[in-house]
Every structure is written in structure tokens, then in C-alpha cells.
Amino acid sequence: MAADANAGGPGYRVLVAQGGGPTAVINQSLVGLVLEARRHAGVTHVYGARHGVRGIVAEDLLDLTQETTANLERVAATPAAALGSTRDKPDAAYCGRIFEVLKAHGITHFFYIGGNDSSDTVRIVAEHAASANYALRCIHVPKTIDNDLVENDHTPGFPSAARFVAQAFAGANLDNAALPGVYLGVVMGRHAGFLTAAAAMAQTHPDDGPHLIYLPERVFDTESFLADVKRVHAAHGRCVIAVSEGIHDASGEAIVTRLSQGAVERDAHGNVQLSGTGALADLLCEEIKNKLGIKRVRGDTFGYLQRSFAGCVSEVDQREAREVGERAVQFALAAGGRDGSVAIKRVGEYAVDYQLLPLQTVAGKTRVMEDEFIDAAGTGVTDAFRRYLRPLLGTGLPEPARLRAGPVPKRLNKD
Amino acid sequence: MAADANAGGPGYRVLVAQGGGPTAVINQSLVGLVLEARRHAGVTHVYGARHGVRGIVAEDLLDLTQETTANLERVAATPAAALGSTRDKPDAAYCGRIFEVLKAHGITHFFYIGGNDSSDTVRIVAEHAASANYALRCIHVPKTIDNDLVENDHTPGFPSAARFVAQAFAGANLDNAALPGVYLGVVMGRHAGFLTAAAAMAQTHPDDGPHLIYLPERVFDTESFLADVKRVHAAHGRCVIAVSEGIHDASGEAIVTRLSQGAVERDAHGNVQLSGTGALADLLCEEIKNKLGIKRVRGDTFGYLQRSFAGCVSEVDQREAREVGERAVQFALAAGGRDGSVAIKRVGEYAVDYQLLPLQTVAGKTRVMEDEFIDAAGTGVTDAFRRYLRPLLGTGLPEPARLRAGPVPKRLNKD
Secondary structure (H helix, E strand, C coil), X not given: CCCCCCCCCCCEEEEEEECCCCCCCHHHHHHHHHHHHHHCCCEEEEEEECCHHHHHHCCCEEEHXXXXXXXXXXXXXXXXXXXXXXXXXXXXXXXXXXXXXXXXXXXXXXEEEECHHHHHHHHHHHHHHHHCCCCCEEEEEECCCCCCCCCCCCCCCHHHHHHHHHHHHHHHHHHHHHCCCEEEEEECCCCCCHHHHHHHHHCCCCCCCCCXXXXXXXXXXXXXXXHHHHHHHHHHCCEEEEEECCCECCCCCEHHHHHCCCCCCECCCCCECCXXXXXXXXXXXXXXXXXXXXXXXXXXXXXXXXXXXXXXCCHHHHHHHHHHHHHHHXXXXXXXXXXXXXXXXXXXXXXXXXXXXXXXXXXXXXCCCCHHHECCCCCCECHHHHHHHHHHHCCCCCCCCCCCCCECCCCCCCC | CCCCCCCCCCCEEEEEEECCCCCCCHHHHHHHHHXXXXXXXXXXXXXXXXXXXXXXXXXXXXXXHHCCHHXXXXXXXXXXXXXXXXXXXXXXXXXXXXXXXHHHCCCCEEEEEECHHHHHHHHHHHHHHHHCCCCCEEEEEXXXXXXXXXXXXXXXXXXXXXXXXXXXXXXXXXXXXXXXXXXXXXXCCCCCCHHHHHHHHHCCCCCCCCCEEECCCCCCCHHHHHHHHHHHHHHHCCEEEEEECCCECXXXXXXXXXXXXXXXXXXXXXXXXXXXXXXXXHHHHHHHHHHHCCCCEEEEECCCHHHHCCCCCCHHHHHHHHHHHHHHHHHHHCCCCCCEEEEEEEEECCEEEEEEECHHHHCCCCCCCCHHHECCCCCCECHHHHHHHHHHHCCCCCCCCCCCCCECCCCCCCC
């Protein structure tokens, strides 16, 4: 910790930015943060950077002090990142340029809303400020549909995306029951299977899908997969499957790479492009058709709908996303405060509180699903996971019902 | 018209079935029909066939007279087809077997909820009854997300699917604005572009996507498509595209067949399998990447989510789907009634009424988008279409908002 950003007294200048993949509620965090900052007499300016760190280095800043509260409230209810986002993952030199811009604009408090990459950026920027003995408070505000930040009970954005996945599978299961066959839905999450596992919440009756769930926390074996599908299809006359985009073999190679024989797109970090393509679903469906001889096999890739569909949000997620923004400002402006990453802690069934963790606790680390959340077969979730997830999804979830009428005795085709 | 089904007096036996693709509100029609039938003193039995015509010939019937009203109301609010559906398209012999089962069970009133194939089945079954001089009232109840029934202002199921598509593109547009690039969403509809065109309702600001819409009512030319995308991307730095799964070239060949060099699945009728695969989106994205050199190109295929997502429904659609079921029974039991297909007619801005059309008016015919609904360029919709669609979507649609704050003067990178 360098010089105290709060020591200078009134005249604070706040800068906020949004990074990584958009979510349904990231703008709640932005607006909670902006309104809380504007409430403080000591804060004279609240700036927002367009497209995350990229906008900072380009000095592409908006003066949010001038926004109407009414419009901010409407923005809060809008999905995706209102300031714009970026996939840039700054190295030390890039962070140095960020720091130079913050210094030039006299920024005293820097907030970055994002995932674990973003928290690492905040950490490095804070180090630059400390080296320069420049008084800058640096706070990371959590956000990710992947739910993969360590030391967080869960992350804002995940509950709404999980709700979308649960509602999607509830509908897909009913569709599949009406027109039986195999249905496979591919869900986002490269390393952490939380979002794919949320599909389990679609089950109302014991024979409801998804009947099989494949997570990146377990090794994916195509032969076992086919045997599982064959078994379920024989038992129910149909099969609904949830698959994480991040499934991989024992060597860690992505299944989409194996099945497509390497014809995949890679990003600047060498990561295989998993979203924005239906390749994995199509390849797995081909396997089922060719190897099991099942005729009606359909695959959907939930793609970008699951993180930004306008109109599917958990009100619990909405409220908590708002609060992490508000709490970020309170932590930042507290007397004797420190840099850190805001985290959600569960303190009741169901209640949460917020803590400020050291940046290095969260930065660059990835949480995956705990073993106690995955069943023994590795193709389903446990009751512990259901109990964990249920309160996050909010109220008003669909409650699918079935006809229960008895059969009419046959008159022609008597047995 | 054969013998009068209503002439026999009390003791009517009603049979209802559901056919074709499930929708978010087809169970409203089922339940409206069942409850209205049970309300009539003359009706002694209300049967439902499992999995459409397939369940009729197998005598797989449920006695809906025994269902609780409370459970029926819950089923009404559940998406997909509660009785189960089928893709069987009966020929004359199959319809003969249907008629034999109806006769064996003393059915006096037959209702089939489905699209234009289903109405054709009803027509042929009615002919069998007439030939046999058997008193059977035959009514087709409309349902299809494709909105392709002639002489109908619109069809139950379409408004809710259109709402899903509009909400999906509203979110995808915001996501694309946050992380710019090209986004392409493939929407259902083999011959009729109504559902794809509904993407236009996602636009709030003039530069919002979808910027381009490709419909099966217009010939798709890959070169023109690439030129369109290049132009929009140059103007906005991004591009959001809605594409119908049914786009085809001047010869009528499906684009997915052309781009994949024929490696496609066909159904029993020789139709190319369009849904349940991400092939078209992936192939179009490849074209854009390879020919235009744009790096961030993402494609989603909305697949089964758009017709059965649990929790996205237009309350206008819900109400009308219920009413077509109720009106079907009223038409069927009216003194001096006749066979027919229930149709929605728009009688105000916005109000509807229901008519019973002759079965041959609707049976086996396909409505496509009227020319007045498609703009001159063929890549967008007209205000007439927006005015047509808006009241169908219901209330409570998301209203995306943007930040309007002005820029902060640059201090380092001064121009």
C-alpha cells in the first residue's frame, strides 16, 4: 500500500471501467458504484472508461458526474456492459500506461468490474502506484457468469446466467418429451462447470432431463459418453444432455479440438475459441447418430444468449450486483481502508455479506466446482449443489406441470 | 359435411391431439379446449391422444375428463405439448386408420391442434367420416411459431417465439456493442421469415442491431451478403445479423447445403434438416472471416430455445391461444355448425375475433411474409411490419438504455 488516497481530503476523482464478458447485471454494479460515489461530498468527479482498460490507455473517458440518475437507473436494468468492455489482458507495460493516464487525470480511486483477469490488472496497476508513491485506491469489483473467483460464495452475473440455463433446459426437456430423441445443449464455462451444472435445476420430476451433465472438472471420455447416452435412451426413450464447452480428455485437450481434428480458432493466448460456434454440439450429435444409430439427435449451443438475453434475470443477482458496486465505494472511501477485491460471503440460508479481500487472493486464480457438488458418476450434481444454487436463482421460476390423467381402455388394439 | 355430430343429443365424446413442433402456448389451447368441452352438459368424455395422430392409431388415449382443473391450469402455463406431439404426416391410408379408432371409441368431435400439415390431416379424416356417413365434427386449432397459416392474421405460438427472438437480439446487440465484432443469429422458419423478421423489434436506437436481416422470401446471394456486412461493419465498427434457417439461392437450394457441399441430414420428406445444428451459422461466419478478414465473428443458432424456453411468453399470445381452444369447442358444438379451421382475425388496433374457415382454405397451404413487410433492399423490415408485430409481443418488454454522458477532455493524447 502506497500513499493513502483518502488522505488528501475532498476532491476525489473516481474512475470505473468494465472488463471481460458482459453479463445481465454488470450494469447494476456500475450504477451502484456511480450513485454511491456521487453521494459522497468528497467525490468531485466520477469518470467511466469506454471498453475497459483499452479506453483508459486511449483516454476514452466519459464524465458520469453528468449522467441523470433516472437514466442511470434505466442503464442498471440493461444487460451487457454499458461502458463497453474489452478482452485485452494487460501486461506490466500496459498497466504502466494505465497508471500514467490515471495520474494525468488525478484519479484517486480506481474501480475495475470484471473477472480474475481484471483483478490481476488491478493488482498490477496498484503496484505501479505504490512504486511511484502515488495515492491511488484500487478496487476490483467481481463479475463473471463462470462463477470461478476463489474465496467468493458466488459471483454477480452467475445467478442470472444460471437461471437462463435452468429455464432453457426446463423448456428443452419438455420439448424433448413431446418429440422424443436426444437433445444436447452446450453451455459456457471453459474451466468451471457451475453454469453447465445449473441445468440440473430444470428437473421437476425424477425422469426429467437433463439426464446427463458433462463438466470440465471431470475427464471426458467419448466411449463412456456414448454408453451413458445409450443407457438413458434405452431407459426413457429419450435423453437430454448438458455439456460444458470446456470438456477435455485426460491430456487436457479440448474435445472440440479432438473431434474436429484440430480445425479450430485460437485467440491471442492460444486458447481454443469455444463460444460463437456450434461445432462441439454438432460433433457430439454426429457421434451419437453414427455410433448409436439414434435418428432424432438435436444439438443447441446456448452461445451469447445465456449471458446477455434481455429479460431473464435473478432478482437476487440484481440486488447483489448492485450491492457489490455500492460496497466497493464504501470500502474504498473508508478511513484506514486498503486496496482489494470485493467478495460475496454467504452468512445464512439465505443471506450474504461482503468482504474486501487482498487483491493477490483473487487475482489470476480460478475456482472450479468443488468435489462435493459433483455426483460419484461424474455425470450429475449432488443435493449439496442444488441447495447451494437454489436461493441464487430468485423467485418466479417456471413450474412445469404434466397431465396425470389415466389411460382410456383400448377397443381395437386389445392386448 | 356428413351426418351431423350434434344431432344425436347428449353423450358427446371429444378427442383432442397436438401435432408438429411444440410452442410456449400450445397447452393454453389444449386446456382452453378441454375446460370449455367439460363445461358443456352434453359432453360426457374428453379424451387426449398421446403424441398426436401416432397416439390415435395406437389407441394411446388419456381420459382428460378425470384431470383436475387446478392441474390443467398449471399445464396451460407449461411450454411444449403436454399430450406429446409427432412429426408424422398421415397419408390417406393413415387417416383411414385414424378414423377407425375414432369410430371404435364413438368419438363425435375431433380436434387437432397444429400447423398446416395438421389441418390437412383433419381435412382427410373428415372426408373418411363423410364417406362412411359417420357423424364426426372435425376442427383444426391453429398453432405454429412460423406464422405461416393463410387467412390468419397471425397464429398462436408465433408471438411468444417472436418475443424470444426480439429479446435475444436486444441482448445480443448490447453484447456486440460492448465487445464489437460481427454477430450472426440463425432463427427458425423454413419458408416464412416472420420469426426472423421479429429480430427487428430489438432496435431501440437507430444504430442498434440487427443491422441486416435475411429472409427466405428473398433470394440469398453470398456476394451481396458479404458486401452488406462489409458496409455495415465499416459504418458502425460492428454488425449484428439475423438470418433465417431457410435462406436459399435463386434455384431454391438451401444455403446450408451449398456451403456445406451437400453434407446435410434429410428427413423422410427429403427436407434438409435445418434446426438442431449450428452448421449454417458456422458456415456463414467462416465466409465472413475468410472473405472480409474480420477477426471477431460469432454465430449463434437459436435452435429449440426459441420455441420452448420456459419463461418467455407474450400474454397476448397466451390469451389468444386459450381463446382459439375455447372457440374451437364453441364452433364445434354450435347448432348447425360445420367442420373447419379456427382463425384469428384482427378487427382493431389492437383487437381480434375468431372465425371458422373451411378446412380446404387452410389445409396444406403456406403463408409467407407479404411484400409490404419487407424493405426495398430485402435486408430489413418496414414500419408496416413493426406496426403489425408490436401489439402481439405483449407488455413488459425490456427497454435497453445507454449512457449519455459527455467525454472527459484528454490530457495526454491531445489531438
